[in-house]
Amino acid sequence: MYLKKEHLYKRDEPYVLKPGPEGYVPPAAASMGIELPDPGEGLIYGRKTNEDAVMEEIAKQMLTGKNPTLFPGPLVLWNWNEHARIKGHAVLEIANEIPGVMIIPMPDYRPKYPKIEPEEEINPNHPNLTIWHNKIEVCIFVGVHCHYANLTLKMIRAGTNCLTVAVCAEQGHEDAMLTVRDSDDSKLRRLAQVIRKVRESMGIPAPTRPPYGGGKREIVTPGEWAQIRAKGLAMSMAGAPKGIPLREGEMPRV
Amino acid sequence: MRFNIRMAGVGGQGVVTASHVFSTAVINAGGESTIVPFYGSEKRMAPVESYVRVSSEQIFEIGEIMFPHIIMVFHPQVITHGKSYTMPFHFGIKDNGTILVNSKEEIPLPTDEMSILVGRGVQFRYIAATQMALDVAGTDLATNMVLVGAIAGITGLATREAVAQAVKERFLGKGFVVSGGTASLDSVVERKFKHKQELLEKNIAAVNAGWDYAEAHNWQMSRKKEAVPAQAGRK
Amino acid sequence: MSESESEQKTNPQGDPITSSAVKVEAGKDPHGEAKKQRVVTPEHLFFEAPRERVFITGSEAGKEAIRRANVDFSVAYPITPQSETMQLIGVLYGEGYVKEYYRGEEEYGVMSAIAGASRAGVRCFTATAGPGTLRGIEAIASWPGHRLPAVIIFTCRVVNAPLAIQPDNIEISYLLNTGMILFHAENQQDVFDFILKSFVISEMNDVTLPVGIAYDGFFVTHARGYVMMPPKDIKLPPREAYHGAVPVLDAENPPARLSRDAPVQKSNFMSYNIHAVWQQEVWAAQERAKKYIRRYMDGLLEVNNPDADIFFIASGSAAAQSREAMRLLEEQGIHTGLIKIRSLRPFPTLELQDACRRAKLIVIPEFNYPGWLAKEVSTALYGECTAHMIAGPRVFGGMTMPVELIVERVIGGLRQVDPTRVPVGASVGAEASTEAAKAVSKEDVNRFMQNI
Missing domain, CATH: 3.40.50.970 (Thiamin diphosphate (ThDP)-binding fold, Pyr/PP domains)
Structure with missing residues (x-):
């Protein structure tokens, strides 16, 4: 582990990635010497750690942190392929193990005109607003393209006290406090099971209500929730519920 | 053993061809060689230089040769008309270097220049290559081949078989042609010689004439590593 | 000359161009x-x-x-x-x-x-x-x-x-x-x-x-x-x-329709940080590339003779010239090493610091006037290495770099003199006109031109 002198950190002190707010322009974790995990590993606060231990830490944080939130991105919201649809379903299994969890989508990466609705939708151009509005202190990003996830994670660490988790389908994210890599649908399901196990060991009862949408509004009825769970979250524009005209580029609400 | 050679001549003489043939010959003989030709628009009598590195070891160096062990002057105008890219023509010659000049007679140099060169152990070797080409091959177009023979004799890094092979490759094999201009020149050459075989034989004879001349005059350079006197700060 | 040969095209150096369009046989x-x-x-x-x-x-x-x-x-x-x-x-x-x-x-x-x-x-x-x-x-x-x-x-x-x-x-x-x-x-x-x-x-x-x-x-x-x-x-x-790290472009459909959506630029629709983190992300990706450069390219730099205490640090053609300078110096009993920088971005800062830890003299030959590599090396080694650093020799404008020039820089570095003050004219008999030129001894001139 090393540090670069231009950031005025001591060379022999490894950089630890903690929840922020870290400051005006905190460095990217990668330029502080934090490397992405190898297969089978994850990162806990910047340190390479066995994946199971990372999953347990994710579970603990999501079960005990304030306003835990899932931020699903386009790769699990959009029906790119069959695997995306299955993964969307697996994300819901994770949500189903966390009492009081919110699901706030990041359906696309476009700057929002003419009005930002940060409570209901997170956007990589101003993700901190969503965190602030909803007082989110722990969150999981899943299905967000790596570049946009990294922008978002950096911005959240700079300006909020939120603990970030990145469940990544590729190589993981140094800028998240907790991350696992190569997350296909089976790994997402494994995470759901780890969360259930930890939840039970902590004596926390299973959720009795469906997840909230952003802004604390109830976005689905329990009946709809059951139906959505049966079908999976991922849907294409073509698969959007009929009779609801979508604005151009708008994500169908779940 | 390593020689960096600057071949200077004028357009039409086959300077680049000579460098290719000699370079190929050294490689054929098991050595290493690289060449860097350098010229402007192709025209007769304009300066042409080709830089040849020949060695018994691997060569990494690239680019033109500024400090040669050997300078070959293919045409007296290189000296008399300053037809070289680095003037004067002997610029950069190393101590105890050789300057091989194609000329029947010695070309006078300014006295102070000459005395410095002589003081530094530089050897001038004159060879009437054009006359020898006419005598042996019946055409002055074989001048470059005489000089290839002479440089082969001076450096000792090729064999007669290797040079003959290189000449054959140049004229027959691998489809090698130096340039469009030279290609048309080659067809003139070809008409002059009735048969390709004859062309090869004449060229190889020209090479051997140059080589014999160099040997007869004991021109071979030996570059023994001389002990360098210890200097302050040296390790 | 055969006819086929005379048809062959050549490049400006006279080498045959092996690229002429393929002749397609009928039916093939x-x-x-x-x-x-x-x-x-x-x-x-x-x-x-x-x-x-x-x-x-x-x-x-x-x-x-x-x-x-x-x-x-x-x-x-x-x-x-x-x-x-x-x-x-x-x-x-x-x-x-x-x-x-x-x-x-x-x-x-x-x-x-x-x-x-x-x-x-x-x-x-x-x-x-x-x-x-x-x-x-x-x-x-x-x-x-x-x-x-x-x-x-x-x-x-x-x-x-x-x-x-x-x-x-x-x-x-x-x-x-x-x-x-x-x-x-x-x-x-x-x-x-x-x-x-x-x-x-x-x-x-x-x-x-x-x-x-x-x-x-x-x-x-x-x-x-x-x-x-x-x-x-x-x-x-x-x-x-x-x-990919970003979705491929579909001009009509989200998630990213570059040309149809608002640009990422300073406005009330953007966080104040967006540009900063975006740039950080580009350079973070550079850091991540190091792993693959090590895996596929055998490292960001190459160290020859790591035990030397005189090093050339060079990239591109200057590295080739330096290899020859190493050979010539070795003949004179001067042991040198070469650090060839393969990757300029990401720059191998840490590797360079480690390789130069014991160096006493560093010579950085370059084919450009401003000496960008010397600046990169100085930045990387500042405070990490006590070697005497010579930011040269440099040639530019299409000049070649004689190996002899590099050798002289090393010897000059050891003797604490600047060998480029040897006027080349002195080797061809030109009279020294300035005091500085007159101060150069005949020995220096001879050595510069010596048969190495």
Whole structure:
């Protein structure tokens, strides 16, 4: 582990990635010497750690942190392929193990005109607003393209006290406090099971209500929730519920 | 053993061809060689230089040769008309270097220049290559081949078989042609010689004439590593 | 001379051009050979496949790399100074090894077309040189921020007026801070290997950046060298755009419709931090690329004679010249080492610090006036190394760099004198006119010209 002198950190002190707010322009974790995990590993606060231990830490944080939130991105919201649809379903299994969890989508990466609705939708151009509005202190990003996830994670660490988790389908994210890599649908399901196990060991009862949408509004009825769970979250524009005209580029609400 | 050679001549003489043939010959003989030709628009009598590195070891160096062990002057105008890219023509010659000049007679140099060169152990070797080409091959177009023979004799890094092979490759094999201009020149050459075989034989004879001349005059350079006197700060 | 020989075209150096368009036999599929290529893993292509030695120019080495690179799209804008490379890619297109190819209107158009094609998800390649680099640099500098994988070669041939066409790698200094990954190839073998490996590194999900490969024009592009290369019937796997760090571009549909949506620029729709984190992310991706550079390219730098306490630090042609200087100095009993910088971006700061920990003298030869490498090295070693550092010798404007000049810098460094004060005129009898020139001893002059 090393540090670069231009950031005025001591060379022999490894950089630890903690929840922020870290400051005006905190460095990217990668330029502080934090490397992405190898297969089978994850990162806990910047340190390479066995994946199971990372999953347990994710579970603990999501079960005990304030306003835990899932931020699903386009790769699990959009029906790119069959695997995306299955993964969307697996994300819901994770949500189903966390009492009081919110699901706030990041359906696309476009700057929002003419009005930002940060409570209901997170956007990589101003993700901190969503965190602030909803007082989110722990969150999981899943299905967000790596570049946009990294922008978002950096911005959240700079300006909020939120603990970030990145469940990544590729190589993981140094800028998240907790991350696992190569997350296909089976790994997402494994995470759901780890969360259930930890939840039970902590004596926390299973959720009795469906997840909230952003802004604390109830976005689905329990009946709809059951139906959505049966079908999976991922849907294409073509698969959007009929009779609801979508604005151009708008994500169908779940 | 390593020689960096600057071949200077004028357009039409086959300077680049000579460098290719000699370079190929050294490689054929098991050595290493690289060449860097350098010229402007192709025209007769304009300066042409080709830089040849020949060695018994691997060569990494690239680019033109500024400090040669050997300078070959293919045409007296290189000296008399300053037809070289680095003037004067002997610029950069190393101590105890050789300057091989194609000329029947010695070309006078300014006295102070000459005395410095002589003081530094530089050897001038004159060879009437054009006359020898006419005598042996019946055409002055074989001048470059005489000089290839002479440089082969001076450096000792090729064999007669290797040079003959290189000449054959140049004229027959691998489809090698130096340039469009030279290609048309080659067809003139070809008409002059009735048969390709004859062309090869004449060229190889020209090479051997140059080589014999160099040997007869004991021109071979030996570059023994001389002990360098210890200097302050040296390790 | 046979007739077929006289038809052969040659390059400006007089070398035969092996690129002339393929003659297609009637009834034979011109793309037949290309269609027979099979996809192999990068590891097989780079490390396992048998290799054969060929003697080719740098431009031809580029062509042979692209033949095996499974390139989808390439745009050419050939103008002097350039290299033959893009013309040779045209031949590959004719043979079916490159799927799409055309001649751009000029470099700005070329680099913009590469941006569009890369964003659309295909594997892209182009080449430029000299002033063309600067003409295209606005578009080039936008690639990293858009996270566009692509490979471009820069055959360095001076950008200043008056124009020279021989090597001078000043253009690298303009490319160092665009955010693109930048390698500097020493010879024809490097050209071949770096190009192929660059595609793989460029397209790694956690990298997703363009890679530039600089090499010195003329001395490498137009000169021949030995290249060990695998057979031509194997190629890299195709680009997998679905696994990119950014979604591929669909002009009509989210999640990213570049041209139809609001731009990311300072406004109330943007966080104040957005541009800052965006740039940080580009440079973070550079850091991540180091892992792959170590895996595929055997490190960001190469250390020869790590036990030496005199080091050359060089890249590109200057590294080749330094190897020869090492040999000459060894003959004189002076033991030196060479640190060849392969990757200029990301720069191997830590590796360099480790390699130079014990160094006493560092000599940095360069083919450009401002000495960008010396500045990079100084920044990296500041406070980490106590060696006496000589930021030279330098040649520029297309001059060659005599090995003797490098040797003299080392000896000068050991003797604490500046050997470049030896007036070259002294070697040909010119009278010294200035006090400074008169102060140079005959011994110095002789030594400068000595038979090394």
